[in-house]
Amino acid sequence: MNYRQWERASEWPLAGSALTFLAIYSWTVLSQPTGTVAQVAEYAIIAIWALFGIDYIVRLTLAEHRTRWFVRHLHELAIVALPVLRPLRLLRLLTLVSLLQRSIGGALRGRVVTYAVAGTLLLVFVASLAMLDAERAEPAATIKTFPDALWWAIATVTTVGYGDFSPSTATGRFIAVGLMVAGIALLGVVTATLASWLVQ
Template identity: 60%
Template sequence: MSEDRWKQLTDWPLTAAAVVFLGVYTWIVLAQPGGTAARIGDAVLWGTWLAFALDYAVRWYLGRPRWRWFVRHLYEFAIVALPMLRPLRVLRLLTMVGVLQRSVGGALRGRVIAYTAGSTLLLIFVASLAMLDTERHAPGANITTFPDALWWSVTTVTTVGYGDYTPVTNTGRLVALGLMLGGIALLGVVTATLASWIIQRVAEEDEASQSATRAQVTELTAQIAAMRTEFGARYDPNTERTQPP
């Protein structure tokens, strides 16, 4: 079996597992269940983690050469190794990508914009959950509710950083570091996409202006040629005079 065939067979099951993981993780962080409910939630999270780990192992085994595949898919390793990043597979559910692709004719820029928007929203949401889960019971923590965590994530990912909410644990600082790096990368994608759009529009307008100029030059050349032809037809070389029209 090839890696592409394996991905075709497991794409939707892994997407469903990602949705289940994100839903259960959100429920655990916000509802804080205890007893049997908490154990069931943990079992579901471990089950989805094992599904992603198995998918990674199989694709690594099918990849050739394996060491090069591993280097090219380091982000996949991070998704499997870091539980906070596993829900990123839910981005496959962004059906707006398909709608946008049909509306813009499959333009790469349209897919980048849709992916960036979805990635930003999901990154903010997951970072808020992770920060709340980490900081809520820490001594001296000021991020103790989900709205506080969400506000912190928005100000951090947009590089505003008011400083009214800050992590006090090492794990929280690692979450903040990941969010800052992700925010910079996503803003860079948005800036680059906008710049390329502006450059394309300027190039299109310049091309249209040059086309109009070429058309005018062509028209003037044709008019001059017609005038020369008409002048030559009325010119009498014997009298060196022009015949009246």
């Protein structure tokens, strides 16, 4: 099996794994289970992490130019290498986003905007979960509930930034930076698409 065949065969199972991970992670953050249930959820998350690790190793092995592939896929190395930082495990959802991007390909502008908006909605939800997970145990934190985290994420991604809620942990600030960059990128995509349509 070559690289292309492996990528085609694995992309949908990995996308399903990413969605399963999102569902489990969302449930554990919002409901905060304890005991056996929490352990089962953690084992499921570890199993999904193992799937992503196997996929990374196989694709690195099958790549024609391994050094170049390694450099171009550093974000995927981060997906595999950062399971210890719980909120940053959501980097695995980049697999789902890249799959959607490949599916759209050279589609019409309207579909590109739809992809950008859908991706941003997913990003806001994910950032809210990650921020709540990182902040609520911190005594000095202002983000203690999911509605607060969701409000913070919306204000941040739209570059409004009211300042009524802000991260106090290093992980929370890292999440905030990622969300700020994503908000600017979304604005750029929508503006460029509209400008292109007007020019034509």
